[in-house]
Amino acid sequence: MDVQTLGITVLWTFLYGYLVVASIDFGAGFYAFYSKYTKRDHLTNKLIFRYLSPVWEVTNVFFVFFFVGLVGFFPDTAYYYGTALLVPASIVLVLIAIRGSFYAFANYGSNDSMFYTFLYGATGLLIPAAMSTTLTISQGGFMRKTEETVTFLGTKLFTNFYSWTVVLLAVVSVLYISAMFLLYYADKAKDDPARDLVRKWALFWSGPTILACALVFFGLKNQAAWHYENILNGNWWWFAASFVFFVIAVTLVYLKKNYGLAFLAVMAQYAVAWFGYGYTHLPYILYPYIDINKAVVNETMATALVVVFIFGLLLLIPALYLILRLFLFDNDYVSGKHSKKA
Amino acid sequence: MFNDPVMLSRILTGLTLGFHIIFATVGVGVPLMVLVAEYIGIKRNDQHYILMARRWTRGYIVTVAVGVVTGTAIGLQLSLLWPSLMQVAGQTIALPLFMETFAFFFEAIFLGIYLYTWDRFKNPWLHWLIGIPVAIGATASAFFITTVNSFMNSPEGFKIVNGALTEIEPLKAMFNTATPTKVSHVIVSAYLTVAFILAAIAAFHLLRKKALSAAEVTYHKKGLRLTVIAGLIFAFSTALIGDFSGKYLAKYQPEKLAAAEWHFETTDEAELIFGGYLDEQADGSYEIKGALKVPYALSILAGGAPSTEVIGLNEFAKEDQAPLFVHYFFDLMVSIGMYLAAISALFVIAFRLKRLNPYNKWILRGIFIGGPLAVLSIEAGWMYAEIGRQPWTLYGIMRTADAATTSTHVGPMLILFSLLYLLLGTVSSVVLIRMFKNNPAGKELAEAHHTRGEAMFADDKK
Numbered sequence A: 001m002d003v004q005t006l007g008i009t010v011l012w013t014f015l016y017g018y019l020v021v022a023s024i025d026f027g028a029g030f031y032a033f034y035s036k037y038t039k040r041d042h043l044t045n046k047l048i049f050r051y052l053s054p055v056w057e058v059t060n061v062f063f064v065f066f067f068v069g070l071v072g073f074f075p076d077t078a079y080y081y082g083t084a085l086l087v088p089a090s091i092v093l094v095l096i097a098i099r100g101s102f103y104a105f106a107n108y109g110s111n112d113s114m115f116y117t118f119l120y121g122a123t124g125l126l127i128p129a130a131m132s133t134t135l136t137i138s139q140g141g142f143m144r145k146t147e148e149t150v151t152f153l154g155t156k157l158f159t160n161f162y163s164w165t166v167v168l169l170a171v172v173s174v175l176y177i178s179a180m181f182l183l184y185y186a187d188k189a190k191d192d193p194a195r196d197l198v199r200k201w202a203l204f205w206s207g208p209t210i211l212a213c214a215l216v217f218f219g220l221k222n223q224a225a226w227h228y229e230n231i232l233n234g235n236w237w238w239f240a241a242s243f244v245f246f247v248i249a250v251t252l253v254y255l256k257k258n259y260g261l262a263f264l265a266v267m268a269q270y271a272v273a274w275f276g277y278g279y280t281h282l283p284y285i286l287y288p289y290i291d292i293n294k295a296v297v298n299e300t301m302a303t304a305l306v307v308v309f310i311f312g313l314l315l316l317i318p319a320l321y322l323i324l325r326l327f328l329f330d331n332d333y334v335s336g337k338h339s340k341k342a
Numbered sequence B: 001m002f003n004d005p006v007m008l009s010r011i012l013t014g015l016t017l018g019f020h021i022i023f024a025t026v027g028v029g030v031p032l033m034v035l036v037a038e039y040i041g042i043k044r045n046d047q048h049y050i051l052m053a054r055r056w057t058r059g060y061i062v063t064v065a066v067g068v069v070t071g072t073a074i075g076l077q078l079s080l081l082w083p084s085l086m087q088v089a090g091q092t093i094a095l096p097l098f099m100e101t102f103a104f105f106f107e108a109i110f111l112g113i114y115l116y117t118w119d120r121f122k123n124p125w126l127h128w129l130i131g132i133p134v135a136i137g138a139t140a141s142a143f144f145i146t147t148v149n150s151f152m153n154s155p156e157g158f159k160i161v162n163g164a165l166t167e168i169e170p171l172k173a174m175f176n177t178a179t180p181t182k183v184s185h186v187i188v189s190a191y192l193t194v195a196f197i198l199a200a201i202a203a204f205h206l207l208r209k210k211a212l213s214a215a216e217v218t219y220h221k222k223g224l225r226l227t228v229i230a231g232l233i234f235a236f237s238t239a240l241i242g243d244f245s246g247k248y249l250a251k252y253q254p255e256k257l258a259a260a261e262w263h264f265e266t267t268d269e270a271e272l273i274f275g276g277y278l279d280e281q282a283d284g285s286y287e288i289k290g291a292l293k294v295p296y297a298l299s300i301l302a303g304g305a306p307s308t309e310v311i312g313l314n315e316f317a318k319e320d321q322a323p324l325f326v327h328y329f330f331d332l333m334v335s336i337g338m339y340l341a342a343i344s345a346l347f348v349i350a351f352r353l354k355r356l357n358p359y360n361k362w363i364l365r366g367i368f369i370g371g372p373l374a375v376l377s378i379e380a381g382w383m384y385a386e387i388g389r390q391p392w393t394l395y396g397i398m399r400t401a402d403a404a405t406t407s408t409h410v411g412p413m414l415i416l417f418s419l420l421y422l423l424l425g426t427v428s429s430v431v432l433i434r435m436f437k438n439n440p441a442g443k444e445l446a447e448a449h450h451t452r453g454e455a456m457f458a459d460d461k462k
Ligand code: HDD
Pocket: B153, B178, B182, B183, B185, B186, B187, B189, B190, B192, B193, B238, B239, B241, B242, B243, B245, B246, B249, B333, B334, B335, B336, B337, B338, B340, B374, B375, B377, B378, B379, B380, B381, B382, B383, B384, B385, B386, B388
């Protein structure tokens, strides 16, 4: 594997990690608000926050890792995306900032007002919606390059049908992934009322998810023919496999069986679709300007980054294992026996 | 100015960093102080120190949250506002930036564990051990990011041949000439600042002694002693390393030091100018008025001896000189540094002598203002370091004006982020104040006294 493929694979894997952990977090934010609004928060919110409290900062680091690594491996991305996306990226940043800090204020500053919860819930849907548009932009057609600058064609993106289907997919996926996870967590906590409520959410969002997937898939044909061609040329099976995992996950939930396995199936469903999408997107990071083969950083730096990455993983994996063991796989903690804090 | 993307990008970068650095500094120093307090607490079996560690940690979570979100903002803003710079930086200095993210991971994971495992282990040392990676991760973040800033002052580890970058050596870029002084000064001054912030809190409580119970007085006195002794050590190290930084500048970036010192003519036996103002003459030169002049001191700062020759600003073309107002930032930082060393020394001496009362009102007041002053000093130091590097963003290689975005939308973004920081600053202060006001140390001490052990911190969320 050449170094640019290795680099993009690593980054794409971390972005997948972010997709999963952040979806759980974003969706949970929305559910926390929704339950509070419908006065059912006594059922679910303890559970939600018991999981989120120790891990929210870790979630954020996944994102930081991705964009720092992207600029490191492919410095041209800083130039193109940086110049073009000043406004949309700044708005996302403000939303992330409000969300992260208000979460901490509410949770540690002992103030769970409706307003904080509302902010937390609303940003939970707005952020993934806004972030997902970068995927649309990467398909090409939304930037104009001249001698001295790159401009972003915002209105074009805003009025583009395909771009809205991607936004829709992002939002419903967040709700679906999150509900599936919370279902597993509630079941593990043996919290039956919460589990029954969350199970309804999970089933409810499964239909829209698969519908939005189909819309995006077929919308691609008009939007980015080059990408669609790549998929049809022997790469459609990624998406077929994704559908199979979807069916497995929903069936298990419907039959009230093995929610842990169901959540793994959800992760697999998104993993194959995500890597299929990424693989067929290559060699472009931004069509047609950034091609990984031309935009890759010099070889010395690339090698240094890979070496650091390997050492980093050696540190990280045991640490992640520890946090999961203490907060996800520890039955006492999950069911609330150890939830005291500092 | 308000439609110049370069100027606006500089303001926005300065604003974001100036805001982040407050929380980042707290983030670097608090884990260390918490480790020390918890260590003493376990070792001497003294619940006061354990409570101290817990209370500091609780405040720390709120500042971390703001540190994390503003840090995320800078990380992206660097690419958004300085795309051309990052295109070059990606080729040369991406390594420490990438390493920094691992330090964040490390810190974030263990912080999560640390917060939720106070009462989970039978052996208290296990919990203490979990604090170590938090402190290491925090200091490592500061270390890595500061190497990047050192690189901007001393870009090394590559060659430019026909406009293209070649012979790249990532480790050399990271460990450049500016790295040793810069990194150590930043880290130690962060420790110093945190020691003084915590000391200021203890001093604040002791100043309203009448409102305190006897147990609370003992508690805050212990806190004050611990933090001021730490402050004394860090104040002297900061000043010493600051002196090395001056020597680094004299040798490698002489125009930066000269701008700070209003040192125009190259001479030996140079005097240090403190304060004052500049009077522009008809021929465009300046006369320094109203300043305190310390003979030989600049030569000593620059090279350790009065005979050291210090290069003056007149050796440099006008367009290569930094703005002369950086003088005030430098003076402010150095005077605060001296002040912090003096006041902490006074406290410690009074404490040792026993004849003087270290908890004298005036000493307490002096320590109390030391907290905000230390933060001011951090800000002044960075303003000097960054504005003093102008007009370069990569010293000698790339000018700031060539690095900035060409986007015409920086103005509205500046307003947007100003509002954001105003909001975050206000709400985080309110939350912190309320958190400690509603739950004073005395209350927790009393609870501990009544119930003993485990349950004492059980339900402190509400
Ligand atoms: C509590 C904070 C604090 C205190 C008391 C001091 N400093 Fe400082 N100083 C910093 C906090 C700081 C800083 C914020 O950490 C800076 C900004 C950028 C940097 O490298 O460190 C800095 C920069 C900085 C620089 C510029 C380095 C460069 O641009 O490369 C010099 C020459 C000094 N300092 C010298 C001193 C001296 C002689 C002090 C004597 C007491 C002193 N500082 C006290």
